[in-house]
Amino acid sequence: MNAFTNGSPTSLPAHEHTGADPAAEVAATPRRRRWARPAVGAAVAAPLVLGGCNMYPSYGASRGATKQGQDTFKLFSGMMTTGVIIGVFVGLLILFTILRYRRRSEEMPKQFHESIPIEILYTGIPVLVVAFLFLFTVLTENNVDATVPVNATVTSTGTPVEHVRVTAFQWGWRFSYPDHNVSIAGDVTNGPGGHGPQMVLPVGETVQVTLVSNDVIHGFYVRDFNFSRYALPGVTNFFDLDILHTGTYAGQCTQICGLYHTEMLFSVKAVTPAAFQTWLSGEVAAGHTLQREPQSEANTPPPYTHVTPSNALAAPSSKKGSL
Amino acid sequence: MTTTIESPELIEPEEPGGPDAHGPGGHGPEDHGPDHAHEHHGPTGILNWITSTDHKVIGKSYMITSLVLFFISGAMALVIRGQLADPTSSLVNFQTYNELFTMHGSLMLYLFAGPFAFGGLANYIVPLQVGAPDMAYPRLNALSYWLYLGGSSMMTFSFVVAGGAASFGWVAYAPLSNSINSPGAGTDMWLLSLGLTGFSAIFTGVNLVATIFYLRAPGMTMFRVPIFSWNMLVTGILILIAFPVLFGAVVMLFCDRHFGTHIYSVSGGGVPVLWQHLFWFFGHPEVYILALPYFGIVTDIIPAFSRKPLFGYRGMVFATLSIAALSTGVWAHHMFTTGVVLLPFFSLLSYLIAVPTGIKFFNWIGTMWGGQLSFQTPMLFSMGFLFAFLMGGVTGVLLASPPVDFMTHDTYFVVAHFHQVLIGTTVFAGFAGFYFWYPKMFGRMLNERLGKLHFWFLFVGFWVTFVPQYLVGLRGMPRRIADYLPTNGWTFLNEMSTVGAMIIGFSFLFFFVNLVTSWRNPVPAGDNPWDGGALEWFTSSPPPHHNFTHLPPIRSERPTWDYNHPEHRKDESHGDKRHREHEQKEPETVGAPS
Numbered sequence: 081m082n083a084f085t086n087g088s089p090t091s092l093p094a095h096e097h098t099g100a101d102p103a104a105e106v107a108a109t110p111r112r113r114r115w116a117r118p119a120v121g122a123a124v125a126a127p128l129v130l131g132g133c134n135m136y137p138s139y140g141a142s143r144g145a146t147k148q149g150q151d152t153f154k155l156f157s158g159m160m161t162t163g164v165i166i167g168v169f170v171g172l173l174i175l176f177t178i179l180r181y182r183r184r185s186e187e188m189p190k191q192f193h194e195s196i197p198i199e200i201l202y203t204g205i206p207v208l209v210v211a212f213l214f215l216f217t218v219l220t221e222n223n224v225d226a227t228v229p230v231n232a233t234v235t236s237t238g239t240p241v242e243h244v245r246v247t248a249f250q251w252g253w254r255f256s257y258p259d260h261n262v263s264i265a266g267d268v269t270n271g272p273g274g275h276g277p278q279m280v281l282p283v284g285e286t287v288q289v290t291l292v293s294n295d296v297i298h299g300f301y302v303r304d305f306n307f308s309r310y311a312l313p314g315v316t317n318f319f320d321l322d323i324l325h326t327g328t329y330a331g332q333c334t335q336i337c338g339l340y341h342t343e344m345l346f347s348v349k350a351v352t353p354a355a356f357q358t359w360l361s362g363e364v365a366a367g368h369t370l371q372r373e374p375q376s377e378a379n380t381p382p383p384y385t386h387v388t389p390s391n392a393l394a395a396p397s398s399k400k401g402s403l
Numbered sequence: 404m405t406t407t408i409e410s411p412e413l414i415e416p417e418e419p420g421g422p423d424a425h426g427p428g429g430h431g432p433e434d435h436g437p438d439h440a441h442e443h444h445g446p447t448g449i450l451n452w453i454t455s456t457d458h459k460v461i462g463k464s465y466m467i468t469s470l471v472l473f474f475i476s477g478a479m480a481l482v483i484r485g486q487l488a489d490p491t492s493s494l495v496n497f498q499t500y501n502e503l504f505t506m507h508g509s510l511m512l513y514l515f516a517g518p519f520a521f522g523g524l525a526n527y528i529v530p531l532q533v534g535a536p537d538m539a540y541p542r543l544n545a546l547s548y549w550l551y552l553g554g555s556s557m558m559t560f561s562f563v564v565a566g567g568a569a570s571f572g573w574v575a576y577a578p579l580s581n582s583i584n585s586p587g588a589g590t591d592m593w594l595l596s597l598g599l600t601g602f603s604a605i606f607t608g609v610n611l612v613a614t615i616f617y618l619r620a621p622g623m624t625m626f627r628v629p630i631f632s633w634n635m636l637v638t639g640i641l642i643l644i645a646f647p648v649l650f651g652a653v654v655m656l657f658c659d660r661h662f663g664t665h666i667y668s669v670s671g672g673g674v675p676v677l678w679q680h681l682f683w684f685f686g687h688p689e690v691y692i693l694a695l696p697y698f699g700i701v702t703d704i705i706p707a708f709s710r711k712p713l714f715g716y717r718g719m720v721f722a723t724l725s726i727a728a729l730s731t732g733v734w735a736h737h738m739f740t741t742g743v744v745l746l747p748f749f750s751l752l753s754y755l756i757a758v759p760t761g762i763k764f765f766n767w768i769g770t771m772w773g774g775q776l777s778f779q780t781p782m783l784f785s786m787g788f789l790f791a792f793l794m795g796g797v798t799g800v801l802l803a804s805p806p807v808d809f810m811t812h813d814t815y816f817v818v819a820h821f822h823q824v825l826i827g828t829t830v831f832a833g834f835a836g837f838y839f840w841y842p843k844m845f846g847r848m849l850n851e852r853l854g855k856l857h858f859w860f861l862f863v864g865f866w867v868t869f870v871p872q873y874l875v876g877l878r879g880m881p882r883r884i885a886d887y888l889p890t891n892g893w894t895f896l897n898e899m900s901t902v903g904a905m906i907i908g909f910s911f912l913f914f915f916v917n918l919v920t921s922w923r924n925p926v927p928a929g930d931n932p933w934d935g936g937a938l939e940w941f942t943s944s945p946p947p948h949h950n951f952t953h954l955p956p957i958r959s960e961r962p963t964w965d966y967n968h969p970e971h972r973k974d975e976s977h978g979d980k981r982h983r984e985h986e987q988k989e990p991e992t993v994g995a996p997s
Contacts, residue, residue, distance in 0.1 A: 303879030
């Protein structure tokens with residue numbers, strides 16, 4: 081196995097940009113990325129390859145179900161490997177010192193107190209290490225943070241773009257599909273048994289998520305996407321997801337947002353584009369359209385309806401999510 | 404600071420500021436003898452204590468208060484772990500759970516970690532280390548303690564008011580902390596407490612800076628100040644940079660809550676994320692305000708138990724200064740996932756902090772290298788600090804990378820990271836300092852066997868608690884949740900973490916037994932039980948009123964060691980070579996500062 085072949089399945093440019101894109105540094109990323117990702121692997125994972133292990137050990141993390149998530153995972157794994165090497169080296173050095181220089185006599189040791197060359201060495205080497213880590217960080221960051229232009233319907237490589245507007249509120253999520261006149265929502269009444277509302281997305285397309293909050297700060301987080309972003313009141317955040325595999329991925333609010341933060345669950349169901357279209361038509365037929373969206377969830381917060389015994393404040397009545 | 408007093412053997416200390424500076428009744432050495440305990444005072448004694456401006460009395464009060472808060476907050480952590488041990492546990496309800504993690508964080512960070520170090524240990528030790536009779540402003544010092552006691556009581560007792568304690572996490576992000584989302588009086592008490600304890604920190608910061616700059620004994624140049632005091636100086640400067648910003652942010656939040664301003668609310672044209680900028684502009688220097696004192700403790704302990712001088716003294720000072728400087732420019736690495744900050748800048752500065760931190764590590768190793776190491780309790784705890792801080796530091800480097808932060812932000816990966824750093828510093832290094840200086844403060848030893856048991860249980864419990872938290876974080880468990888689903892696959896790791904937390908809790912029983920034992924059956928400590936090098940080991944244990952009856956000549960950062968081991972003395976060990984050679988040609992007389 082070598083670094084170049086391992087890097088190739090996902091090293092296709094994530095988003096090629098049309099000439100109209102004003103963000104020059106974003107447009108320039110695909111060129112740099114071609115050598116960058118194999119280089120990350122070569123630099124930080126070489127010892128493990130030589131040892132016959134997987135080049136990107138997972139360390140318990142998800143390998144990523146999106147293009148962006150896979151990029152992030154590789155950076156994470158490479159940095160972890162670097163960290164393990166440095167940590168084990170320093171840890172063994174401490175352990176060696178402890179064992180080697182245990183007090184064996186009352187003799188006074190040599191009273192040296194500095195060694196300028198060694199001190200320069202252990203200042204210089206960390207500078208180089210962090211410089212390399214920073215380089216690979218910036219290269220990965222340019223990939224995972226890149227977004228297609230807001231109103232684009234296809235990427236520059238011809239991949240269709242879906243737009244989803246995610247609205248976080250206390251304590252639930254609304255997923256709107258403005259191009260398809262579909263809007264669904266769910267709150268804590270759907271969880272934990274119901275696991276919250278479900279956002280259905282197509283694989284093989286670029287999904288641009290527009291993230292907003294109606295009240296306090298929430299955190300949009302899907303573990304298998306290796307990604308989270310705050311939903312900030314007064315701020316509109318954008319990010320792109322290129323989902324690679326069909327499946328259902330659990331998501332959850334990660335930023336403390338009040339009493340029912342724990343149960344602010346959701347999930348993402350990734351389906352084929354054809355199944356996605358079928359699902360959209362079904363939702364329209366069921367009347368889950370944009371017209372049914374309230375003006376602002378902030379003005380009509382869902383009542384407390386949690387009924388597990390762990391919650392003394394729960395109201396007895398139960399209201400279905402605003403589906 | 405100059406003196407005209409010379410003596411052939413020893414330097415007389417300078418007279419303190421004035422007799423009125425130390426409250427009625429004075430505080431002779433007999434007041435601080437082994438039988439002296441704040442808890443058991445008669446009326447006169449309490450009056451004495453309340454009115455005392457002696458840095459040693461205030462330092463001990465700070466330490467006792469902050470340790471009480473540490474144990475209260477630790478108990479909260481055990482309840483939190485109990486709740487998380489089981490996916491659908493109902494030990495506490497959501498509201499109580501939110502209050503518990505908020506108060507656990509607030510008590511640990513605002514009321515224990517900082518005050519224990521710079522209010523307690525620094526207050527007691529810094530004047531001794533620099534050879535001063537007291538802090539520069541004794542009355543300000545007393546005011547600082549009473550503000551701290553008032554502020555921390557206010558926060559602790561906010562549990563009993565209607566609506567309960569604050570429940571938005573120790574960072575209090577707007578708009579969750581506004582009057583709509585957190586209407587209770589507990590939030591106002593929390594804010595007021597930050598104001599009071601913030602001023603207490605500022606006053607102590609002023610005091611430490613002034614004491615180290617202006618009250619050093621004759622002969623103690625800045626490059627002969629022990630690293631513990633150096634770190635306290637830098638901490639003091641960071642306090643003066645960071646805490647006023649926090650106070651400003653808190654005042655504005657209070658105005659939003661009560662006076663109809665809209666500084667942090669969108670509806671009135673405000674900017675919620677401003678709170679995060681202000682809070683973390685305080686909060687990241689705060690991380691180093693918490694860490695630097697504890698680095699200093701370890702840096703003082705390791706040479707004593709290695710029988711060697713510190714390796715790379717100047718490198719250590721410059722590393723501390725660079726950490727402090729960089730720490731004021733990294734605040735937005737707490738905000739990478741907001742989508743509204745410039746990622747590469749804050750990422751680069753955060754990475755750079757790894758460099759001076761690495762220098763410190765290698766200096767600690769270099770100090771032990773070639774030494775004669777003995778592993779009494781303070782040294783054991785320092786070794787625990789090295790390993791804990793190593794893993795916490797390495798995972799911290801990962802979090803300096805914005806994409807990795809997107810992946811792990813607000814998960815238990817981050818929780819495990821900062822607990823490893825903070826427990827590594829405040830608990831391992833903090834208790835190292837406690838075991839190290841307890842004999843100096845109370846004139847009696849702590850039991851070595853109990854101390855070692857305390858260490859080993861704590862050390863094992865620490866890893867069992869926090870390594871699973873990294874893993875459960877990578878499996879997607881967010882922080883600040885009270886329940887999770889059995890199908891998440893987080894159960895076993897959480898159970899393990901809870902078992903570890905119980906072991907940590909159990910380890911402190913040895914600590915309590917140790918305290919009681921040392922109180923019941925005192926073993927006299929003598930002036931210098933560890934063969935320490937700094938000036939505090941030159942005076943009696945506990946030190947007399949105004950600390951010193953005489954001082955040794957100060958030719959290096961460890962004058963006591965030079966005095967006790969004249970055959971190994973290296974004059975001006977940090978001066979340039981020409982100067983040193985010149986001095987060594989002089990006859991080996993002690994004293995007589997030029």
